[in-house]
Amino acid sequence: MSSSSTLPKYVKIVEVGPRDGLQNEKEFVPIDVKVDLINQLSNAGFSNIEAASFVSPKWIPQMAGSDKVMAAISRKPGTIYSALTPNMKGYESALAAKVDEIVIFSAASEAFAQKNINCSITESVERFAPVAKAAKQDGIRIRGSISCSFGCPYEGSVEAAQVSEVVKRMMELGCDEIDIADTIGVGTPGQIAAVFEGLFAFAPKEQFSGHFHDTYGQALANIYAAMQVGVSIFHSSIAGLGGCPYAKGATGNVATEDVLYMLKGLGIETGIDFDTAVKIGEYITKVTGKTNASRVGRAIAAKK
């Protein structure tokens, strides 16, 4: 069997470093550094960048000034700049800041929804109905993110049927794209393939992305397995920014450089310049004083 024959020709990378990554770093990263990072990413060819979160700074101080970030970046035509919008207030701010895509979110685990968003899964999706309706009217793309689709820090295992259930609700809200997220990085390739195959029984493949954390080192194998069943959108974080909020000191988002290295080796197009991505990883780790969590980034730095 030649497994590579089933792989996509093009993969869209959603770079989540500026939001999901930096939000989970302890220290606040200055607005101008965020702007610089986002501009470097768009210039390197990243076509979708999670840039901001319009959430109360009381809740998430790291995301304060998201409006300033959005106002200061140099918009590259065709690039989608996404922002999290937890409620109508956040949505209004995102609209004013001219984001291209809003991100709404729920979880596949009841325990996680309760602990993280203080309501049931059903309630969490219902609360987003007015946000989604407004975005549709305003012609803004909607992305739905489903946390803990492969395991939960409180509940343990999560059934594929639970994921499908939340996906259906997200589709009813009119989501253009839906992220199936392994928030704690516990999934393994067979499980990943099975969950996506379950979704593709009732929904189009192009609508789904894989958001995999590398906490247990599984992310690249999971991406490979997901591509084999038809997933062609993946989230990653430059230099692996972010860490794991559920196990301090462990790895979080899969590093963009590691994903790009694999895709390049597989001959899969991304539109992103690999060498520039590695340099951006060096830049952001230097300026923030973080350790580069990308193995590719570290290997290339070590050879110099």
Add this chain to the structure above:
Amino acid sequence: MSSSSTLPKYVKIVEVGPRDGLQNEKEFVPIDVKVDLINQLSNAGFSNIEAASFVSPKWIPQMAGSDKVMAAISRKPGTIYSALTPNMKGYESALAAKVDEIVIFSAASEAFAQKNINCSITESVERFAPVAKAAKQDGIRIRGSISCSFGCPYEGSVEAAQVSEVVKRMMELGCDEIDIADTIGVGTPGQIAAVFEGLFAFAPKEQFSGHFHDTYGQALANIYAAMQVGVSIFHSSIAGLGGCPYAKGATGNVATEDVLYMLKGLGIETGIDFDTAVKIGEYITKVTGKTNASRVGRAIAAKK
């Protein structure tokens, strides 16, 4: 497509930490620690442990006392204890030390053979002919290891045909098992699958193992791809011991715990107790003062 249907039911892990791993660590690890490590591994269910190297301590001081290690370990019945034998002198020592399997080696890259073993690929294999002949007569298993099968630190790319060529010579020497090694960890899943598929056109699948370094983070995806084309033996190093000799500070051998985690998730048997393996990784990193290079090891430690 359900990719997991083609995966092996059982995978043999060759634990290379005590030799390949510790050899590439800067500090000498005391004999009694090595003995303790090897005994812990055999008790955890590892059925094949690369335990020693009968090479001159002038060349590789970290392997001094391999005879003492072999004499002091508690042999577990059925467990294969392997040792590197670079020449007849090394073979005689290995025989005296009652190793179960000798390891002979060459490379798929001429430049690497010249720099690493000071001769051509052809010469390197020919030099092992008397060693292999003696091992056959003495009823000792022979493993052949082929470095740089997917890329070379000096030559860059390596063609699949070069690997096949060296494999054929190793088979002529009577090797029972042949390691296809990604010594610098540059391979990606499509390349891995293609090289093994090339070999399986003329040689039985059960005879080959994948030895993958995680320098660019690709090792687990490569193992997954290799399993899909029929490879069922893999090398790994507990706690990722070893690092990368060609890029100091970068990752070397794939961590055993990360491999076991993936195999467990895929429902593939190994005969190894996962929790015990994680504890052995904690033990050896604590006693040697190393950072645990296993993501699984770090994630589990971070949760405590």
